Amino acid sequence: MxxxxxxxxxxxxxxxxxxxxxxxxxxxxxxxxxxxxxxxxxxxxxxxxxxxxxxxxxxxxxxxxxxxxxxxxxxxxxxxxxxxxxxxxxxxxxxxxxxxxxxxxxxxxxxxxxxxxxxxxxxxxxxxxxxxxxxxxxxxxxxxxxxxxxxxxxxxxxxxxxxxxxxxxxxxxxxxxxxxxxxxxxxxxxxxxxxxxxxxxxxxxxxxxxxxxxxxxxxxxxxxxxxxxxxxxxxxxxxxxxxxxxxxxxxxxxxxxGGKNPLLVLEDADLELAADLAVKGGLELTGQACTGTSRIIVVDAVHDAFAAKLLGKVRRLRVGNGLAEGTEIGPLANESQLRSVLSYVAIGKDEGAELLFGGGRLTGEPYDAGYFVQPAVFAQVRPGMRIAREEIFGPVLAILRAKDFRDALEMANASEYGLSASICTSDPERMEAFARYAEAGVVKINRPTTGNAYNAPFGGMKLSxxxxxxxxxxxxxxxxxxxxxxxxxxxxxxxxxxxx
Structure with a gap:
């Protein structure tokens, strides 16, 4: 046979x-x-x-x-x-x-x-x-x-x-x-x-x-x-x-x-690009990628403007059956994943993070028969919160505020994981510094944390x-x-x- x-x-x-x-x-x-x-x-x-x-x-x-x-x-x-x-x-x-x-x-x-x-x-x-x-x-x-x-x-x-x-x-x-x-x-x-x-x-x-x-x-x-x-x-x-x-x-x-992959957004970043990178890296695969963007670390100077751009893009995303035309985000893979994501949304709110959008199970047609959740965006997230430390493996984005590049890099590295990390900036010196000092096996510059070439080495550091x-x-x-x-x-x- x-x-x-x-x-x-x-x-x-x-x-x-x-x-x-x-x-x-x-x-x-x-x-x-x-x-x-x-x-x-x-x-x-x-x-x-x-x-x-x-x-x-x-x-x-x-x-x-x-x-x-x-x-x-x-x-x-x-x-x-x-x-x-x-x-x-x-x-x-x-x-x-x-x-x-x-x-x-x-x-x-x-x-x-x-x-x-x-x-x-x-x-x-x-x-x-x-x-x-x-x-x-x-x-x-x-x-x-x-x-x-x-x-x-x-x-x-x-x-x-x-x-x-x-x-x-x-x-x-x-x-x-x-x-x-x-x-x-x-x-x-x-x-x-x-x-x-x-x-x-x-x-x-x-x-x-x-x-x-x-x-x-x-x-x-x-x-x-x-x-x-x-x-x-x-x-x-x-x-x-x-x-x-x-x-x-x-x-x-x-x-x-696993990973708890950061995207750093600096004051000289193209904010339209940065928001696109966050959506693609964090939500495109329903957040179910080991290299998926989970933490978005944004410097004070552009924090509010970036958050507004990101929210605008997330609100327009179409969730549904992956076979349906126009669908941008499919379901979670199973009931266990659904329960886990919903529990982390509850944890984030209990810890004092501000839920800007989403996070609930989608109901009604065509959602009742599947494991659908609305992508979640949290702000006012502190580094010690569980949603900033633990791998969620779902469409949950956590925005953290940093004073400057050095503070953002230290925040990015303060994780037990070290798989993928990205930065959005137009400064060549900061690009090089990030490539050198980011504690991750895969480093991206003005690129999403997800996506790897089949002819390039892939792997992480620390517990990744x-x-x-x-x-x-x-x-x-x-x-x-x-x-x-x-x-x-x-x-x-x-x-x-x-x-x-």
Whole structure:
């Protein structure tokens, strides 16, 4: 079977050892449209530890031959998979919007980005190489080899259910590793679609395995099975800390976690641009991005003027089903996210922040069947407030007032997170100072905090990352390979001449 679905009832299976199979215990769960919960996207395998172990063992067997496959063969598979995704661009984009909730234009952009990522790593996989080193011993050649790790567990979130898995799976496969992929339970269909594309592109049986279901039921083997050589995870800091503690000592771990990302607005900023950056970075994806703008730190001189511009833009935003024409903000991903956002709005008001706009659940048609909330804008926010310190992961913007650039920078850095940070200014010296002193792994100048190039390193500082291996770009390949040093002795120079 080349696809993971029963055509009759939209039931999707796991991919283990090249076969689409039901969960070992036969359990299933439904994925539903967060804009209309009566719309069932599909039914998926509710996997258990037994399924995870079967997937790991299949990957372990496949690794022995996959690691020996020519780099060009691996590249060709990734290229073909990219083409298959693009051929299904329209259908995939609609499915992505139905399953995750983001507006259709953003879904289309994500599908395209996923194909670009596969092609990028197809090329990068051809550049994996060691080096030859000088040796004091004329009879010994010293060199290094870059080798794949083995079985890699890939655990991904729901907010970018195609592009984030692709930027983990593609470099892992390009380097010759075998993969066990556990997508988020909110977006299993996108995991199935990515696995289908790679499977149909000619990936050998077991090189990529997919298990869907609850992390609490499948997670232990993915972290602690002796065959698992590496774990890469993107998600909340709390879950990342658990993974970091639970993984075996010899298991390589890569974590990309939460953020509380600031946008600084200085007195010389283009306020129209600044307000656009705040809306795009903080609200475009319903605030559900780890790099999303959460804190807007504005100097006194332009605070009121900026707040007025921002409010004008936020009031005009259209919230609705991502498939509807003109929608700019979709629903939150699930009921838990909705409850969390509403609770933070209440916390902000209780702490004394001024709610300038929004923050309530939207009701009536077409909102009653989905998880819709009106974007919230708070002013008079102090750095110690929870809405200024904790990751909300929703459409809530907090405006903080700063005396000057130095005060704003100190405020921006006074966070346990350090993922993305942006500044809006026309002063080149302040741009350079911000790039140098902002405590964030991603720094933007007159750009939104969201958005990252697939060929550039991505990762955070502090509690936003393990700060070891970066995702994306050429640096990502380092996580999926290890160096082996070889000392090769041979008959060298003898009696003044070469020995033959």
């Amino acid at each position: 080349s696809r993971g679905m029963d055509e009759g009832d939209r039931a999707y299976r796991n991919l283990i050892g090249g076969e689409w199979v039901e969960a070992a215990e036969g359990g299933t769960f439904d994925s539903r449209n967060p804009a209309d919960t009566s719309d069932a996207v599909g039914r998926f395998a509710a996997s258990t530890e037994a399924d995870a172990v079967a997937a790991i063992e299949a990957a372990q067997r496949a690794f022995l031959s996959w690691r020996e496959s020519p780099p060009t063969s691996r590249a060709e598979i990734l290229y073909r998979a990219a083409g298959l995704l693009e051929e299904s661009l329209d259908a995939l984009s609609v499915e992505l919007t139905r399953e995750e909730g983001k507006v259709l234009a953003s879904a289309r952009q994500e599908v395209r980005r996923t194909a670009q990522t596969l092609r990028y790593y197809a090329s990068e996989g051809l550049n994996i190489a060691g080096e030859t080193l000088p040796s004091d011993d004329a009879t010994t050649r010293v060199y290094t080899r870059k080798e794949p790790l083995g079985v890699v567990s890939v655990i991904t979130p729901w907010n970018f259910p195609l592009s984030i898995p692709a930027r983990k799976i593609a470099p892992a496969l390009a380097a010759g590793n075998a993969v066990v992929f556990k997508p988020a339970s909110e977006t299993p269909l996108m995991g199935v679609r990515l696995a289908e594309a790679l499977h149909r592109a000619g990936l050998p049986a077991g090189a990529l395995n997919l298990v869907t279901g609850s992390a609490s039921r499948v997670g232990e083997p993915l972290l602690r099975h002796p065959a698992v050589q590496a774990v890469t995870f993107t998600g909340s800091t709390a879950v990342g800390e658990h993974i970091h503690r639970a993984a075996r000592l010899s298991t390589r771990v890569q974590l990309e976690l 990352s393990t700060a070891t291996y970066r995702e994306a770009g050429r640096e990502a390949m380092a996580f999926y390979t290890r160096s082996k040093t070889v000392y090769h002795g041979f008959r060298g120079i003898k009696d003044g001449g070469m020995a033959f």
